[in-house]
Amino acid sequence: MTSNRKQYTTEKIITAAIDLFSKNGYNGVTTEEIAKEAGFSEKTLFRHFQSKQNLLEQAIDRYHYAEEMRAIFDSKLTWNLMEDLLLISQNYHRIMHRNRKMLRIIMKVGENIPGLHEYSHRHPHALKEFLTNYFAEMKNRKKLVPFDPEKIAITFLYMNYGLAHGRMNEDPAFTDERFAKLIEESVALFTRGLTP
Numbered sequence: 001m002t003s004n005r006k007q008y009t010t011e012k013i014i015t016a017a018i019d020l021f022s023k024n025g026y027n028g029v030t031t032e033e034i035a036k037e038a039g040f041s042e043k044t045l046f047r048h049f050q051s052k053q054n055l056l057e058q059a060i061d062r063y064h065y066a067e068e069m070r071a072i073f074d075s076k077l078t079w080n081l082m083e084d085l086l087l088i089s090q091n092y093h094r095i096m097h098r099n100r101k102m103l104r105i106i107m108k109v110g111e112n113i114p115g116l117h118e119y120s121h122r123h124p125h126a127l128k129e130f131l132t133n134y135f136a137e138m139k140n141r142k143k144l145v146p147f148d149p150e151k152i153a154i155t156f157l158y159m160n161y162g163l164a165h166g167r168m169n170e171d172p173a174f175t176d177e178r179f180a181k182l183i184e185e186s187v188a189l190f191t192r193g194l195t196p
Contacts, residue, residue, distance in 0.1 A: 066126040
């Protein structure tokens, strides 16, 4: 099977799985139903994924954010605290909103599938590491108050996760325009608290 054909098949099956899991729950969907929805045989699904849990794990990797966020940390930072934190927050929320179906699935089934909670948390852990390294470097450059970089990273992550969770639950207070302004104001407050 050519690489393009394999990628097409994988994407179709993952998309079908996410749609069905989000409608009927992880336990309410069979691999046969996923394969049929994607337009393939169950044999093809197993050839690509081996198991339903492996399919879910590959969906997590495909639709989560560690690699996209790594690219921002590797090439787009300006070492201006306000600009960088705003860029990081805006991209985090763009990705979280785009992947909200997948994230809802993880929240619903994460505790019921052995190892899935830890597996899905690799992405937040990676982002925490990127942020910790960033805050440590900003501290070295004397652009940050002398706090523990890891604690700052955790606080920043939870601030953004809380906002993303509210938006994911379709809180009517979070229209696109109001949400964008809320991110800007949150980052401005956070920056002011960290600036020497």
